[in-house]
Amino acid sequence: MLFVYYIMIGQNAKSNNISQTFKEKTIVLDFDRVELKKASKHIVILDHLYGEILAPLDITPIRGETTGQTGSQDFSTLFKKQYKDKKVISVGWQENPDLEKIVELEPDLILMTGERKDLYEDLSEIAPTVGYL
Template identity: 30%
Template sequence: MNIRKVGLLILFMSILFLAACGGNDSDSTQASESDTMTVEHKLGNTDVPKNPEKVVVFDYGILDSLGKMGVEVAGVPQASLPPYLSKYESDDYENVGSLKEPDFEKIAEINPDLIIISGRQQDLYEKLSDISPTIYLGVDTTRYMESFKENMNVLGKVFEQEEFISEELAKIEDSISQLKESAKSVENSLIVLSNEGSLSAYGPESRFGIIHDVFGLPAVAEDIEVSTHGQSISFEYLVEKDPEHLYVIDRTAAIGGDVMAKEALDNELVKKTRAYQNDKITYLDPNYWYLSGGGLMSVSEMISEIKSSLE
């Protein structure tokens, strides 16, 4: 073989090698892109890895959803975990502080692939984002179900369980449809939060307004102030509005304190109401309603509680 032929052979082999290398780079880039996704949320747009291995969760509704999905997490705020999520109290999970005071050092030590927050941590979003990709998945109570579904669909995409999420949401929608039928017979209802003996009322589009806005139970009044802490009311207000159904959420039972709701409502004014006289005062489970709303498990239980109250 002469020198010219040898040179051509070397050139040909070099071209093949470079082409192969270029192809590998392209495949690598495509694989990298397919392993991440951009999540658009209330506080911004965040690139997150699909199927993150180390996840820190600050929202108990999201935590109960991940549990339902069979997704393990690395860290949770253990201080006020609802009893139905007690498995996360074990040493298998890192304690990352409280809902309002994250342990930034512990989170940095974990070096999570993803941090999930909601309303109580939103002011700390930037600080948490400096540690790891952080997304906000809190429920917007003015559009509860739409917001809830959006959050669940994000989880479905991130953890590649879209079919499972679709099936679970379909079950929840079916339960709500059945509840709405029962709610047609209700004249009116009132939701109150009891906190150390004091009462706050919640109406449509409020923190607990899902009872009115989604489940279909008419409110005893449409002008109840919409706020996180509700509208402060007296026991005379209960007598004045005289609700057919009274739903009580006991904050003291959820976080601790001295005056339980049943003790506070055991008075002569409450006994004048139709709700009391017809045994239609329902003490809702604060673990679902106060601590962990917006989860696959908690929303299902919320539906079940209201449905049971109408039977």
């Protein structure tokens, strides 16, 4: 279901008519249900694999992303290559994302993995949060 959401945004992103063609969706997760009422324009991703999925679909409204190493502000080489012209902010190491930094970025969608399910409630208070186990 999550990938259907990506594909629909990706196909519409090319024409820049995201908000005109987006339809509300409910995404059912193992641990919650998430209502998406509008197309996302400010995404924070908590796993670099989301960037690798979103880039080929021409979905580039990413504001923040986690890094793969503790203490590093560098993104993966592939992520940097795909998003070199975008202003993406580091929100910390993916094992310990900086919730205050995420709040500052004012995301309208957070994409996470089930590995950080312990943060789901806190993240959901910031923005709709979608994840997988």
